[in-house]
Amino acid sequence: MDFKAIEARGLVLLGHGKMGGALLSGWLRQGLNPQAVQVITPHPSEALKATGVRIGGPVPSDAAVAVVAVKPQKMAGALPQLAPLGGGRTLFVSVAAGIRLAAYEAVLGAGTPVVRAMPNTPAAIGQGITPIIGNASASEADLTLAEGLLSAVGQVVRLDAESQMDAVTAVSGSGPAYVFHLIETLAAAGVAEGLSPELALTLARATVAGAGALAMQSPDDPAQLRINVTSPGGTTAAALAVLMEAETGFPGLLNRAVHAAAERGRELGK
Numbered sequence: 478m479d480f481k482a483i484e485a486r487g488l489v490l491l492g493h494g495k496m497g498g499a500l501l502s503g504w505l506r507q508g509l510n511p512q513a514v515q516v517i518t519p520h521p522s523e524a525l526k527a528t529g530v531r532i533g534g535p536v537p538s539d540a541a542v543a544v545v546a547v548k549p550q551k552m553a554g555a556l557p558q559l560a561p562l563g564g565g566r567t568l569f570v571s572v573a574a575g576i577r578l579a580a581y582e583a584v585l586g587a588g589t590p591v592v593r594a595m596p597n598t599p600a601a602i603g604q605g606i607t608p609i610i611g612n613a614s615a616s617e618a619d620l621t622l623a624e625g626l627l628s629a630v631g632q633v634v635r636l637d638a639e640s641q642m643d644a645v646t647a648v649s650g651s652g653p654a655y656v657f658h659l660i661e662t663l664a665a666a667g668v669a670e671g672l673s674p675e676l677a678l679t680l681a682r683a684t685v686a687g688a689g690a691l692a693m694q695s696p697d698d699p700a701q702l703r704i705n706v707t708s709p710g711g712t713t714a715a716a717l718a719v720l721m722e723a724e725t726g727f728p729g730l731l732n733r734a735v736h737a738a739a740e741r742g743r744e745l746g747k
């Protein structure tokens with residue numbers, strides 16, 4: 478992305494935790510000038526200080542963008558710090574799960590352009606995916622700016638309606654954790670079959686990474702890629718008989734997990 482428009486007026490980042498940190502790493506890696514970034518976070522880490530961004534201090538009154546990356550439960554205490562930027566000049570981009578556009582408007586003023594975005598932690602290496610949705614005050618130019626900022630750290634998808642946000646949060650926002658747990662449990666299963674923990678983890682990590690890359694690059698859909706691995710009467714078929722069982726296998730398990738995540742998003746928004 479060309480960060481010039483943002484660098485001219487500045488970017489404020491509220492909350493430098495796992496997600497704010499992943500986004501900031503991605504932007505700095507893509508060439509955003511650290512001096513154009515002001516981070517507001519209670520306990521700045523040494524790693525943050527080493528980036529050369531501005532930490533704390535008065536909020537620049539004319540920032541181009543304010544990125545909100547605090548926990549939903551901390552929002553009521555944290556967001557009012559940015560209220561002076563509300564009203565129209567500054568585009569707000571919030572990554573918080575659950576919190577509705579109307580809640581930002583209530584604190585920042587109805588005319589404030591707000592974009593809800595749901596990135597995921599692969600943003601830290603430029604491989605995130607971020608669905609976005611704007612409020613009525615967010616212009617096409619605002620959406621393009623948010624899209625540019627987030628596409629610096631991966632793909633961006635525009636949603637049709639805010640009501641899709643809890644489901645996308647449950648699929649791609651939380652999704653990396655499901656995949657990391659798959660790596661952990663695949664490795665543990667390898668250990669149970671007699672492999673050393675190191676070898677099992679090496680195999681599990683490379684298998685998930687390789688399969689993910691193939692799923693992105695191949696013209697075949699995931700179902701065909703699965704079939705390509707599965708010799709009739711072979712080892713994969715034996716495993717898939719367990720994994721594809723409707724209730725106890727992946728289908729039932731992931732349905733229940735994704736539903737639980739989406740429901741939690743709905744609760745956080747209340």
Ligand SMILES: NC(=O)C1=CN([C@@H]2O[C@H](COP(=O)(O)OP(=O)(O)OC[C@H]3O[C@@H](n4cnc5c(N)ncnc54)[C@H](O)[C@@H]3O)[C@@H](O)[C@H]2O)C=CC1
Nearest residue numbers: 492493494495496517518546547548549555572573574596
């Ligand atoms: N971790 C993830 O994979 C993703 C997280 N999110 C969203 O990102 C947001 C942050 O989540 P995480 O980074 O995981 O949490 P975190 O706890 O790692 O980071 C939150 C940060 O906010 C700071 N903070 C707390 N009170 C503050 C205040 N009053 N003013 C300024 N900063 C304050 C904390 O010190 C911390 O650095 C949440 O709303 C979450 O829903 C969205 C997508 C993915």
Ligand SMILES: O=C(O)[C@@H]1CCC=N1
Nearest residue numbers: 573574646650651652
């Ligand atoms: O766990 C959470 O609530 C956040 C939102 C998506 C990923 N992490």
